[in-house]
Amino acid sequence: MKRSHPCGELRKENTGSQVTLMGWVQRRRDHGGLIFVDLRDRSGLVQVVFSPEVGQEAFKKAESVRNEYVLAVTGDVKARPEGTINANLPTGEVEVYARQLLILNSAKTPPFYIEDDVDVDEMVRLKYRYLDLRRPEMQRNLIVRHKTAKAMRDFLDRNGFLEIETPMLINSTPEGARDFLVPSRVHPGEFFALPQSPQIYKQILMVSGMERYFQIVRCFRDEDLRADRQPEFTQLDIEMSFVEMDDILSLMEKMVSFIFKEALGKEIPASFRRIPYSEAMGRYGSDKPDLRFGLELTDVTDVVKDVEFKVFAAVAKGGGQIKGINAKGCAHFSRKEIDELTKLTAIYGAKGLAYIQMTPEGPKSPISKFFTEEQFAALLQTMQAETGDLLMFVADKPSVVAAALGNLRLELGRRLNLIDPEKLEFAWVVDFPLLEYDAEEKRYVAIHHPFTSPKDEDLPLLDSDPSKVRAKAYDLVLNGVELGGGSLRIYHRDIQEKMFSLLGFSQEEANQKFGYLLEAFEYGTPPHGGIAFGLDRMIMLMMGRDTIRDVIAFPKTQSASDLMVGAPNTVSPKQLKELHIKLDLPAKLAGKK
RNA sequence: GGAGCAGUGGUGUAGAGGCCUAACAUGCCAGCCUGUCACGCUGGAGAUCGCGGGUUCGAAUCCCGUCUGCUCCGCCA
Numbered sequence: 001m002k003r004s005h006p007c008g009e010l011r012k013e014n015t016g017s018q019v020t021l022m023g024w025v026q027r028r029r030d031h032g033g034l035i036f037v038d039l040r041d042r043s044g045l046v047q048v049v050f051s052p053e054v055g056q057e058a059f060k061k062a063e064s065v066r067n068e069y070v071l072a073v074t075g076d077v078k079a080r081p082e083g084t085i086n087a088n089l090p091t092g093e094v095e096v097y098a099r100q101l102l103i104l105n106s107a108k109t110p111p112f113y114i115e116d117d118v119d120v121d122e123m124v125r126l127k128y129r130y131l132d133l134r135r136p137e138m139q140r141n142l143i144v145r146h147k148t149a150k151a152m153r154d155f156l157d158r159n160g161f162l163e164i165e166t167p168m169l170i171n172s173t174p175e176g177a178r179d180f181l182v183p184s185r186v187h188p189g190e191f192f193a194l195p196q197s198p199q200i201y202k203q204i205l206m207v208s209g210m211e212r213y214f215q216i217v218r219c220f221r222d223e224d225l226r227a228d229r230q231p232e233f234t235q236l237d238i239e240m241s242f243v244e245m246d247d248i249l250s251l252m253e254k255m256v257s258f259i260f261k262e263a264l265g266k267e268i269p270a271s272f273r274r275i276p277y278s279e280a281m282g283r284y285g286s287d288k289p290d291l292r293f294g295l296e297l298t299d300v301t302d303v304v305k306d307v308e309f310k311v312f313a314a315v316a317k318g319g320g321q322i323k324g325i326n327a328k329g330c331a332h333f334s335r336k337e338i339d340e341l342t343k344l345t346a347i348y349g350a351k352g353l354a355y356i357q358m359t360p361e362g363p364k365s366p367i368s369k370f371f372t373e374e375q376f377a378a379l380l381q382t383m384q385a386e387t388g389d390l391l392m393f394v395a396d397k398p399s400v401v402a403a404a405l406g407n408l409r410l411e412l413g414r415r416l417n418l419i420d421p422e423k424l425e426f427a428w429v430v431d432f433p434l435l436e437y438d439a440e441e442k443r444y445v446a447i448h449h450p451f452t453s454p455k456d457e458d459l460p461l462l463d464s465d466p467s468k469v470r471a472k473a474y475d476l477v478l479n480g481v482e483l484g485g486g487s488l489r490i491y492h493r494d495i496q497e498k499m500f501s502l503l504g505f506s507q508e509e510a511n512q513k514f515g516y517l518l519e520a521f522e523y524g525t526p527p528h529g530g531i532a533f534g535l536d537r538m539i540m541l542m543m544g545r546d547t548i549r550d551v552i553a554f555p556k557t558q559s560a561s562d563l564m565v566g567a568p569n570t571v572s573p574k575q576l577k578e579l580h581i582k583l584d585l586p587a588k589l590a591g592k593k
Numbered sequence: 594g595g596a597g598c599a600g601u602g603g604u605g606u607a608g609a610g611g612c613c614u615a616a617c618a619u620g621c622c623a624g625c626c627u628g629u630c631a632c633g634c635u636g637g638a639g640a641u642c643g644c645g646g647g648u649u650c651g652a653a654u655c656c657c658g659u660c661u662g663c664u665c666c667g668c669c670a
């Protein structure tokens with residue numbers, strides 16, 4: 001038997017023709033003298049009718065068929081009789097009368113239904129990932145993932161980009177995330193690292209004159225997982241020579257809108273708004289603001305810096321800030337609800353959440369007694385408070401205020417249903433700071449990475465006030481998720497060396513770790529820059545999922561294990577010996593391995 | 594490293610000191626059924642309540658520890 005049609009594509013036009021279908025049994029409805037089987041393949045479902053009058057032998061066999069059996073069915077496509085049309089099914093106007101049935105394989109009863117919206121512990125789904133991936137919604141995710149990758153390749157190919165592979169076994173470098181290490185058998189005691197990104201290779205490719213490079217590439221970072229973070233993930237990595245920031249951003253806007261059109265059939269704006277980092281942090285308390293709703297933060301430091309309330313006054317004098325958020329119409333929030341919100345801000349380090357309830361009887365607040373009438377009036381005015389509003393304030397250093405109120409804003413957005421899930425709000429966040437002082441390590445660290453170029457006009461600040469230097473860096477943000485980021489790169493040896501020294505590398509260290517790059521820069525390096533997109537996150541947003549696990553065929557759990565294959569696992573003493581590796585496990589683990 | 598939530602027949606849940614010989618739904622098995630599409634009807638099987646310890650006359654239930662999963666903080670250039 002040879003397959004002739006996909007199940008899900010049969011229509012009225014196919015009536016009268018004989019078809020051979022192959023697929024899985026979605027459901028069997030046995031009426032005794034007549035058996036219906038919904039046959040499913042990647043394309044969808046169609047109803048197959050087994051009747052003794054059409055195929056005696058097929059009917060007999062169909063009695064033994066169960067869910068997820070794999071069948072080959074040959075039969076006739078017929079229009080369904082009056083009154084039996086199923087409008088919920090694309091194939092609902094037809095059915096296939098089976099003449100012949102071949103059971104290609106039987107199947108154990110699966111631990112969960114193969115259908116959309118299953119309510120099953122994710123542990124079970126991950127252990128039986130092959131069954132989970134049979135579910136149509138998971139197949140749709142992977143189909144869109146494929147279409148997206150194809151659209152990327154098509155677009156970039158048409159724009160003169162070359163897809164070039166870079167090594168997976170590279171060297172470990174300082175800075176950035178923790179590396180995954182691979183021991184070298186040939187070099188005892190030495191290790192490869194898996195790439196966190198192909199950053200340096202793609203810059204070297206620019207030195208090589210490739211001019212336009214891209215790669216859809218796996219990246220590895222040995223850090224803790226989140227709903228949108230896996231230890232291995234896929235980037236669309238891009239680098240271009242002889243361009244300015246605008247060239248990159250506008251080409252990427254075209255690419256992203258092409259992708260959404262090709263993979264999803266969705267039209268999105270031809271260009272995205274640009275928000276300076278400082279504005280994003282100020283208005284939304286985040287460098288990846290969700291712009292689908294308002295509820296912006298208001299700085300009230302100046303308004304409250306002289307009040308009796310010690311918390312506000314002390315923070316204001318100590319260089320911190322006090323900011324507020326006006327939750328319109330939330331004055332009625334109960335003590336319990338406000339407590340919950342206070343707890344939420346505490347997660348981000350806020351020591352308290354001051355609030356004012358604008359009740360019809362007037363403002364009610366535990367902190368009003370510390371204000372003069374004028375001060376209080378000024379605060380209400382700055383917050384544009386009206387009857388019915390709930391004002392909430394956090395006082396702390398700017399990073400804590402931003403994190404606490406930024407996340408409070410998101411929570412309020414959800415609670416108050418301010419977020420339209422259909423909306424796609426893209427934005428470029430630009431003018432990131434180049435460096436950030438790390439109090440723990442007592443040195444500056446690169447916010448983007450050490451190869452990011454400072455803005456030309458800020459170059460003098462590198463010596464006087466490095467934390468004020470802005471970078472030629474940009475992130476693409478969609479609905480509060482960082483979709484990608486990039487920068488123009490340093491391409492002069494002296495500036496790169498200065499950067500390394502600001503990051504606390506000695507000349508020897510810089511030469512030892514990045515000497516090849518510094519040397520390459522001396523052989524005619526073109527100005528260049530690029531960007532990398534998180535493919536998993538992009539698909540997640542396209543498909544409206546809450547986790548990238550749903551758009552990765554074989555993802556890992558929060559503790560970085562693969563429940564299907566049981567990775568990671570122990571290896572034999574022989575393997576370790578070959579690599580000259582001895583284990584030194586903590587006592588509580590030693591016995592178990 | 595830390596916080597929170599969860600773990601009970603295959604799956605999803607209920608049970609919160611004795612009423613539990615663990616309930617419900619669904620799935621599974623058997624029988625009946627020629628127009629169903631979450632088919633229907635009848636009957637049946639299926640759980641040492643994640644694991645270990647403790648409290649108690651008595652623990653799915655309380656306490657301690659531990660494991661696993663999820664969400665988050667830290668971490669993620």
